[in-house]
Amino acid sequence: MTAVVIVDDEPLVVAGVRTVLEAAGIAVAATAHDGADAVALALAHRPDVALVDLHMPGMGGLEVVERLAAVSPGTRALVLTSFGDQENVLAAVEGGAAGFVLKTCAPEELVAAVRAVAAGEAYLSPAVTRMVLGLVAPESVPRRRDAVERVARLAAREREVLELVAEGLSNAEIAGRAHMSEATVKTYVSRVLAKLACTNRVQAAMLARDARR
Template sequence: MIRVLIADDEPLITAGIRTVLESDSGIEVVAEAADGRTAVERALAHRVDVAVLDLNMPELDGLSAVRELAGVPVVILTAFGIEPNVRRAIRQQVAGFVLKNCTPDELIRAVRAAHAGEAYLSPQVTRLVLDMVSPDDTDRRDTAAARLAVLSPREAEVLQLIAEGLSNAEIGTRVHMSEATIKTYVSRILSKLDCTNRVQAALLARDGLG
């Protein structure tokens, strides 16, 4: 059972997040908070496995709370995926950064990924990251191309769509496959490329696939 804390200063949002997460039989919401300071205290007191924090909260914002959570994986949930927030999130190595317009399944995936020691960013956030990082030199492109050579043509096609910021469902529609099949492809691609998340793979694709 994954023990989760939810922190958001809007009670209706908190209730909705709880409903979504507890629809998964492997997730239990054990604590809630309406501000960042209380979130830190309750997360540590309840020894949670994952903390889902709103970005903008009283007392202490979500990203500032990350520094005080003593290694607890944090998923940032926000209505705003603007560039400075993404930069701060990446710098502080949050486990997930998800927009509030995500699907219930995406939020559950983010929490499960965080618990597994992986990173999860919404497809929209992946697009922002790609826009933030400028193209690199020829040597890096050659290195990326060599790493990508282990992929099959279909895997390379799926990776290119990941790099475009598409979700698994959108990729499935594009290549006429089920979302479950695409999930399998994504896992295989990350394993082959030794990447821990979609953003790392997408950056490789941009450098190596052109």
């Protein structure tokens, strides 16, 4: 069974997240209301996933993500974020976070995100992808050239899926637009990430954007 530590300084958020996860059969090993406790609990319980709020008193979520990557690499960080927090999300990407979900997401998306991250996948909600792409500045000419060369590795159908990922669409939305099953979309997305040497959808979306400039 997947085990999770929930880290958020708002008790109501913790209670709500716990209820959603436990109803889906995901075990909540512990909860914490600040970053220091989160790291200690991760070391004590070795959960599969730490669900981390970026904004907490004392040790903030960014530092928690970095500390977990260093001292408990088996625990993958899934970040809870909100609109207007683009810079911190970008920093968390660089710090080693495995996924991001908005606090306003549906319960089903939260469960899917936890399961994906626990399985070793990266999870970025379409809304977070769009948010980060709106922040990142255009890249240099050499970076654009690299993006063009990497995107050129893809087959036509893979490029189509990449462009839809770059729009911030979910797998279900891509399936509807591209007239394929969600399982097929998932296969294509995994193949695209591998060919582009990207670890998550945001990186792939940024490459697609740079290749178009």
